[in-house]
Amino acid sequence: MSKKMKILLLENIHPAAHDLLRAGGFEVEGMSQALKGEELKSKLQGVDILGIRSKTQVTREVIEAAPHLLSVGCFCIGTNQVALADANLHGIPVFNAPFSNTRSVAEMIIAEIIVLARQIGDRSREVHSGHWKKTAAQCYEIRGKTLGIVGYGHIGSQLGVLAESMGMRVIFYDIQTKLPMGNNRSCPALDALLSESDFVTLHVPETPQTRNMIGAAELARMRQGSYLLNASRGTVVQIPDLAEAIRSGHLAGAAVDVYPEEPESNGAGFECPLRGLPNVLLTPHIGGSTAEAQEAIGREVATSILRFATQGTTTSSVNFPQVELPRSGNTHRIMNVHRNVPGVLRDVNKIVSDRGANIQGQLLSTDADIGYLIMDLNKDVADAVCSDMDALPTSIKTRVVY
């Protein structure tokens, strides 16, 4: 790193991230709370990189008030607390941790499949209330049963491996062609999966196609006595239709972790048509909430930040052209974000040739609005080339690492 960069970590980010960033040469300041508005703007003065979780709102005003900010790390999955398009226009890549809680969600689904098949939730509630009801009626092993996974991405495919090791048959449906793991089998259509599965579990993102994807018609296609699990997004299932399918006895149970509207803070007063129904597990969006996932998130985002700070790598960014260039030996590296207009590369190459520099590595990637260029140059001219490039009217941000 060219100088000791300063990173401000808000919202109690996991100590693993502090440790990694300190070891990587950062000056780290940590705070337990979120900051907003003027307080956030003034705290950002002199800060190179900001780390947040879901509560700190990085709005356009905040971004405009922090011209030196190089990057934002979201130590969580979602990134809609950041004005991503404005960050892009200001040359600020935003990183998150899309895979760090994959395993946690998959494990919770395995647990819930067994709990539903054995009605353990209801039995536990009864014994807690002093009621003894020992029964084997409608209680099953999961061995040999069919699990239908809708959305075979990170979570879906990890779950397929775990379920198979428990003796389940696994089928999946995805809009993309996916490599089946183990003996998992791809299903050509959602309807076929619904009618073939004993358990249907949803692991799709929220898109216009997945909104209300499972309603009365789809539930009717599911097998009599089957189970539905949703730990994806609350809008994927029409909850009143699911409640009706449970009440009518068509479904034998359900597990729901996500809801169309979720409270912003913990406390009483949560309403849902599924409350009180038999063999229905309701959890407060905790699929990914484990100590291991928190630590993994800390490590994953800190690693992305370090790679960006030291190498300019943006490959895991959510709002930026993706660039990763192996470092050429004995060079200095210039990183330049510019407006994506014709002629920028010509201007850059003219600067390089006017300064008599030798380019040892160069990579450019663009999106609709910006271009991002990484260039390795011989050491004696890198500073001069960097300041010439910074002065170009098309340049948004330029820096050099030694």
Ligand code: NAI
């Ligand atoms: P992913 O992006 O790796 O996988 C999603 C898969 O769904 C992709 O393979 C995609 O092709 C597929 N897909 C998209 N539209 C589809 C459609 N209409 N029909 C069938 N397949 C479709 O995502 P990942 O990491 O596996 O996460 C899945 C979901 O789990 C997301 O909605 C995420 O928000 C949610 N999630 C929930 C957590 C919780 O605490 N309950 C924690 C982590 C993720």
